[in-house]
Amino acid sequence: MKDTEEDQADKKMAAVAKALGHPARLRILRLVARTPGCIGGDIVDVIGLAQSTVSEHLRILKDAGVIEGQIDPPRVCYSLSPGALLPLSSLIDELDVAHRENMCCVPPSAAER
Amino acid sequence: MKDTEEDQADKKMAAVAKALGHPARLRILRLVARTPGCIGGDIVDVIGLAQSTVSEHLRILKDAGVIEGQIDPPRVCYSLSPGALLPLSSLIDELDVAHRENMCCVPPSAAER
DNA sequence: CATACATATCGTCAAACGACGATATTCGAT
DNA sequence: ATCGAATATCGTCGTTTGACGATATGTATG
Numbered sequence: 001m002k003d004t005e006e007d008q009a010d011k012k013m014a015a016v017a018k019a020l021g022h023p024a025r026l027r028i029l030r031l032v033a034r035t036p037g038c039i040g041g042d043i044v045d046v047i048g049l050a051q052s053t054v055s056e057h058l059r060i061l062k063d064a065g066v067i068e069g070q071i072d073p074p075r076v077c078y079s080l081s082p083g084a085l086l087p088l089s090s091l092i093d094e095l096d097v098a099h100r101e102n103m104c105c106v107p108p109s110a111a112e113r
Numbered sequence: 114m115k116d117t118e119e120d121q122a123d124k125k126m127a128a129v130a131k132a133l134g135h136p137a138r139l140r141i142l143r144l145v146a147r148t149p150g151c152i153g154g155d156i157v158d159v160i161g162l163a164q165s166t167v168s169e170h171l172r173i174l175k176d177a178g179v180i181e182g183q184i185d186p187p188r189v190c191y192s193l194s195p196g197a198l199l200p201l202s203s204l205i206d207e208l209d210v211a212h213r214e215n216m217c218c219v220p221p222s223a224a225e226r
Numbered sequence: 227c228a229t230a231c232a233t234a235t236c237g238t239c240a241a242a243c244g245a246c247g248a249t250a251t252t253c254g255a256t
Numbered sequence: 257a258t259c260g261a262a263t264a265t266c267g268t269c270g271t272t273t274g275a276c277g278a279t280a281t282g283t284a285t286g
Binding site for chain 1: 127149207
Binding site: 227228229230231232233234235236237238239240241242243244245246247248249250251252253254255256 | 257258259260261262263264265266267268269270271272273274275276277278279280281282283284285286
C-alpha cells in the first residue's frame with residue numbers, strides 16, 4: 001500500500017497553504033479576487049513592494065495553482081484558479097470534525113476500539 | 114483608521130497558513146485531531162522524523178495557535194485549538210465569493226463597496 | 227537522592243525564502 | 257526598425273527553515 005499518492009496530496013495541500021503563508025500574498029490574493037479584469041502593475045502600487053518582488057509572489061501563487069495568468073499583451077491578467085483552495089478548506093473541515101468527535105465525551109482511558 | 118489592525122490580522126492568518134504549509138505538520142495535525150487523549154512520542158513513530166524535529170513542528174503549530182498543549186506529566190497532550198483555523202477558512206470563502214461575483218457579470222466599473 | 231522517561235532546547239549545517247536592483251523579454255505603437 | 261511599456265528573470269544578500277544529534281529540563285517512582 002503505497003502512501004505515495006496520499007503523500008503527494010499532502011505535499012500539494014501544504015504547497016497551497018505555504019503559498020498563503022505570507023501577508024503580501026494574502027493581500028495580492030484578495031486584490032486579484034476582488035478585481036475584475038486585468039490589474040497589472042496596479043498590484044505593485046497597492047502592495048508597495050518592488051515590481052520584481054511582486055512578480056515573484058505572483059509566480060509562487062501561480063506555481064501553487066492558486067491563481068492563473070491569462071496573457072493579454074503586454075499584460076497578464078491574473079485570476080483565482082477556481083477550486084484551488086477547496087482541498088485546504090476541506091482539510092480544515094475534516095480536522096474540525098474529527099476534533100469535535102473526539103472532544104465530546106470520551107474519557108481518557110475509554111479509547112479502546 | 115490605521116491599517117495596522119488589518120495588517121496584524123493578515124500576519125496572523127499568514128502565520129496560520131504557513132504553519133499548515135508543511136507536509137509533516139499536516140500529518141501531525143490530522144493525527145492530533147483524530148487521536149483522543151494523549152499521544153506523545155507516538156507522533157514521532159508515526160511521522161518518522163527525529164524526536165527533536167517533531168517537537169519543533171509541534172512548537173511551530175503551537176506558536177501559530179493551531180494546537181494547544183496540556184501538561185500531563187511527563188507528557189504533554191496536544192489538541193486542536195478550537196476555532197484557530199476559522200479565519201483561514203473564512204478567507205477562503207471570502208476569496209471564492211469575491212471571485213465568483215466578479216466572474217459572472219460585473220462590468221469593470223460597477224465594483225461598489 | 228538517583229533513575230528513568232517524555233519532552234524541550236541548543237548548536238550546527240545545508241537549503242530555501244524574501245527582497246531588491248539590474249537586465250531580459252515580448253508585444254503594440256511610432 | 258525602433259521605441260516604450262508591462263512582466264519576467266537573474267544575481268545577490270541577509271534571514272529563516274528543516275533536519276539532526278546531543279544535551280537539558282522536569283516529574284513520578286525506585
